[in-house]
Amino acid sequence: MTQPKLLELAKQGDIKAIVSVINYLLKSKNITAKAVLRYECLEVMLESDQVPEQISSVDLIRKLMLNLRIASLKSVKIYGKKIGHKSADWIDYIYLTQEVKNAKHNSDVAVAPESKQKKVRKIWPAWLPYPLSWFKALILIPLVMVTLTVSFIFTGFWGITLSAITNRIEILILAIVLGVLAPLFLIAYVHYFFISLFKMQRISNNWPLYLPPINSLWEGFYAEVVLCLSLLFSIIILLPFFPILKCNEQEIVLNSCSLLTQQYLRLYFDKYYLDEIGATIWIITAAYLYQAEYLFRQHYLPKIKSFRSNSSKQRKL
Structure with a gap:
């Protein structure tokens, strides 16, 4: 036949x-x-x-x-x-x-023509975060911060209480781990809900149904990483403006540095708009971190996979 x-x-x-x-x-x-x-x-x-x-x-x-x-x-x-x-x-x-x-x-x-893709790249340069990066920075990062705060308040209270009662430090460590994992899984499940709603991702048949897929878990993990890095960068930028740095050694010894900080910290922040500046630096840094992750997945990850595939083929030969 x-x-x-x-x-x-x-x-x-x-x-x-x-x-x-x-x-x-x-x-x-x-x-x-x-x-x-x-x-x-x-x-x-x-x-x-x-x-x-x-x-x-x-x-x-x-x-x-x-x-x-x-x-x-x-x-x-x-x-x-x-x-x-x-x-x-x-x-x-x-x-x-x-x-x-x-x-x-x-x-x-x-089916999008290559010419259209090139036009989009010309209109929106890669060094400027794409709208999706800004969206994640403005939505995911505040959500992670709120969830992380609530999670640590809850797990920290019970962790310290149970650790003091049982005199076991392992309970406090477990509470801290749970406080870190809670926002991660929340973001992962939210991401999983939307990709399932719009059918944007194929889920592996061997993956447990009660767990979000690897891409969603990565979104939750990377959101916490972005939160920590962007917050750290904001603190480093604003650190010279904190009035506590103006205290001398004698004031620190006399414990008056904390009083000066309490008196002048609000004046400094109100005068120089440090709240607004810090929030702006925080969001911009988060957007650029998401942009870097997107560019890595789009441009470098396929090259790495191709290199690994070619290496495995050469080994078989």
């Missing part, structure tokens, strides 16, 4: 034709496939002298199914097994309905 006719039968949902196409694609890897249809799920068994490589095999079948667009199939369950083993060495799933939606979304995003 010619290959065009075989592909036509596969698109119509013919199981034998689908298996033949999979075997043809995996022939170079010495992997053979068997398949059976159970309701709307196609179960594929991959066998070889060695355990079939999971990622590349699943990716190949995923691409094939997206090209075939078989309406009667909703999912694919893939088993990988070494010949002679009684049970599968690994199992993976492909949810075709979601995969088709993701593929359509990615294709709609990818």
